[in-house]
Amino acid sequence: TQLLEQSPQFLSIQEGENLTVYCNSSSVFSSLQWYRQEPGEGPVLLVTVVTGGEVKKLKRLTFQFGDARKDSSLHITAAQPGDTGLYLCAPGWEYGNKLVFGAGTILRVKS
Amino acid sequence: EPEVTQTPSHQVTQMGQEVILRCVPISNHLYFYWYRQILGQKVEFLVSFYNNEISEKSEIFDDQFSVERPDGSNFTLKIRSTKLEDSAMYFCASSDGQYVTGELFFGEGSRLTVL
Numbered sequence: 001t002q003l004l005e006q007s008p009q010f011l012s013i014q015e016g017e018n019l020t021v022y023c024n025s026s027s028v029f030s031s032l033q034w035y036r037q038e039p040g041e042g043p044v045l046l047v048t049v050v051t052g053g054e055v056k057k058l059k060r061l062t063f064q065f066g067d068a069r070k071d072s073s074l075h076i077t078a079a080q081p082g083d084t085g086l087y088l089c090a091p092g093w094e095y096g097n098k099l100v101f102g103a104g105t106i107l108r109v110k111s
Numbered sequence: 112e113p114e115v116t117q118t119p120s121h122q123v124t125q126m127g128q129e130v131i132l133r134c135v136p137i138s139n140h141l142y143f144y145w146y147r148q149i150l151g152q153k154v155e156f157l158v159s160f161y162n163n164e165i166s167e168k169s170e171i172f173d174d175q176f177s178v179e180r181p182d183g184s185n186f187t188l189k190i191r192s193t194k195l196e197d198s199a200m201y202f203c204a205s206s207d208g209q210y211v212t213g214e215l216f217f218g219e220g221s222r223l224t225v226l
Contacts (some may be wrong), residue, residue: 025132033214042115042202042217044152088154092213097142097166103153 003027004089004102012108016078023089024071031052031092033099034063038085042108045100046074048092079109113137115218117203123224127192132221134186134203143186143213144204145178147171154202160186161208193225 005024013019023032031050035043047056049072056063060083061106062075076083086106090099118137124130135142145157157169160178177189186205190197200220206213 018132035215037154042204044217045214048214056175091182097159097161098156098169100156101154 003100004091006089006102006105008105009103010106010108013108015080015111017109018075018077019079020071020073020075021031021107022060022071022085023102025091026070027091028069030069032065032092032106033092034068034072034074035088035101036085036091037088037104043086045084045086050092054107076107079107081109081111083107084109115203115205115216117143117201117218119221120219120222121222123226124193124199126195126225130190130193130197130222130223132188132190132203134188134206134218135184136186136203137216140205140207140216141166142166142206142208143178143180144206145188145203146202146217148220151197157188157201165196183192186194190223193223195225198223200224 007022033048034046036046037043047063052069053067054065060077064073086104088101088104090101118133142161144156147157148154156169158172159166175191181186200222202217202220204217205216208213
């Protein structure tokens with residue numbers, strides 16, 4: 001069962017462009033986390049969103065949790081090559097003592 | 112800054128051989144995990160461990176896999192008889208166990224290649 005759908009699967013853009021990636025589900029979550037995995041490294045937490053409609057900003061990254069707490073988006077303004085990586089979302093600890101990740105969006109930012 | 116460390120960074124083994132991957136979680140963390148990522152695919156949960164026992168495991172974590180915390184600092188994943196399809200990046204992670212907002216801290220991974 002695919003709990004989370006992330007889209008697009010792959011995104012290749014030029015430096016300076018804006019982009020949005022999505023994390024969708026039919027389930028309601030109490031919270032949702034976004035991680036970034038850079039090539040050759042483990043995932044690193046970017047943000048946790050908890051409240052429906054919540055918006056969090058992390059420099060050029062803006063995270064939004066849907067009002068119904070079923071979906072989330074990540075918007076990157078003026079993307080840079082350092083943003084390249086795999087962006088993963090995971091419902092926060094909904095399934096017991098584990099995090100279950102979506103398949104992720106691979107982002108490549110070309111200079 | 113505290114970090115999760117993993118050894119080896121890369122291991123090549125023959126099919127059927129036993130492999131042990133080692134991890135040193137962050138010292139005050141209580142929950143430990145192993146995840147797997149086959150090249151180009153998603154990060155998949157294998158097992159979680161708390162209070163010296165497995166608390167959750169996935170269908171991937173069959174009888175060929177085992178985990179152990181042999182002392183106060185190490186956390187190991189053993190694959191008893193490796194198969195070609197076990198070739199993947201294996202990530203260890205730890206957390207302090209805070210639900211809802213708890214963060215998983217990952218190591219840099221151990222790449223396993225089974226020939």
